[in-house]
Amino acid sequence: MHVTFKQLEAFYVSVTHASFSAAATKLHATQSAMSKRIGELEAALGVQLVHRMPRGLVPTQAGNRLLGLAEEAIRLRARIAAEVGRSSEIKGTYRVGVTELIALTWLTKLLRELKGRYPALQLEPVVDAGMNLFEDLEANKIDLVVLPGTFWGDAYKAVEVGRVEDLWMASPHLALPDRPLKPEEFADYPVLEQSVGSAKNTFYGAWRREHGFKFGKVFATNSLTVLRALTIEGLGISQLALDYFAADIEHGLLRVVKSDPMPPPLVYSAVYRNDAFSPELDVVAEACRLVCDFRRVQHDLSSSLGGDAVPHAHSAVDAGRPRSGDF
Incomplete structure (x- = not known):
């Protein structure tokens, strides 16, 4: 009897995903390769392991007994590689999804860090709205996503990589009371938000409902840079990452709008399947935790202002007027 790890892996992933095609996508192989490996495993063990049913693959009685053992084998191999293996054994190509805020801040630092430590490890970044990224993770189109949220279901491992204060902000020229706003008062002012599909809105949705936040006019955009420009222009109140927009506050383009209560910190997690x-x-998730930094590099502010000079307070609105460089 000769049983290989590839056969056990093909069997486990095919059964847990109930599909040869889904397993092939997950393991970067072909559907025929998945079927062949399981056939070879059945021949080696002398038993049938799966039933091919209309609703998908279903393990036989023998297959159910093997399933737990196959999981143990896969976990042991991963542990050996992580604890004993050389850095050269960390290799392969993985698709990693990130939100726009990450792409604008620490994505390049992550890629540089991993490339320096693990030359054989290749990352293919995908930038999109958080919920779109999670849908791709569910469909096995992406291997790992970094997005707001702490729990994405029992099938997923979520490793916290960082937090950011996500506060209400507006232009200093927008007429607002000089006191914390009550949740119901937000309905009196335009609110600017990221479009449907934002994981941040999902993260804060329950909190806003719990505390009775009410919005009247809501304007949405799928671009963080556009959201920044519109907020600076004075078109409404936005909830924005303090680290990233600190320079805008320092230069008088934005101010924090206090509320009662204030929003809790926004937690970002690296999310991937438990059965991966x-x-x-694991290495990518840990690297995300180490390099996570949502501060904007200074040259980004300078370029968006059209030069190195800091605008005077009376010209803050003009300096923040949307222009081609912002988009």
């Missing part, structure tokens, strides 16, 4: 059993994804 990949030391590479």
Whole structure:
């Protein structure tokens, strides 16, 4: 009897995903390769392991007994690679999804850090709205996503990589009371938000409902840079990452709008499947935790203002007027 790890892996992933095609996508192989490996495993063990049913693959009685053992084998291999293996054994190509805020801040630092430590590890970044990224993770189109949220279901591992104060902000020229706003008072002012599909809105949705936040006019955009420009222009109140927009506050383009209560910190997590059993994804998640930094590099502010000079307070609105460089 000769049983290989690839056969056990193909069997486990095919059964847990109930599909040869889904397993092939997950393991970066072909559907025929998945079927062949399981056939070879059945021949080696002398038993049938799966039933091919209309609703998908279903394990036989023998298959159910093997399922737990196959999981143990995959976990042990991942542990060996993580604890004993050389850095050269961290390799492969993985698709990593990130939100726009991450792409504008620490994505390049992450890629540079991992490339320097693990030359054989290749990351393919995908930038999109958080909920779109999670849908791709569910469909096995992406291996790991970094997005707001702490729990994405029992099938997923969520590693906290960082937090950011996500506060209400507005232009100093927008007429607002000089006191914390009550939740119901937000309905009196335009609110600017990221479009449907934002994981941040999902994260804060329950909190806003719990505290009775009410919005009247809501304007949405799928671009953080556009949201910044519109907020600076004075078109409404936005909830924005303090670290990223600190320079705008310092230069008088934005101010924090206090509320009662204030929003809790926004938690970002690296999310990937529990059954991935990949030391590479553990390495990527840990690297995200180490490099996570939502501060904007200074040259970004300078370029958006059209030069190095800091605008005077009376010209803050003009300096923040949307222009081609902002988009």
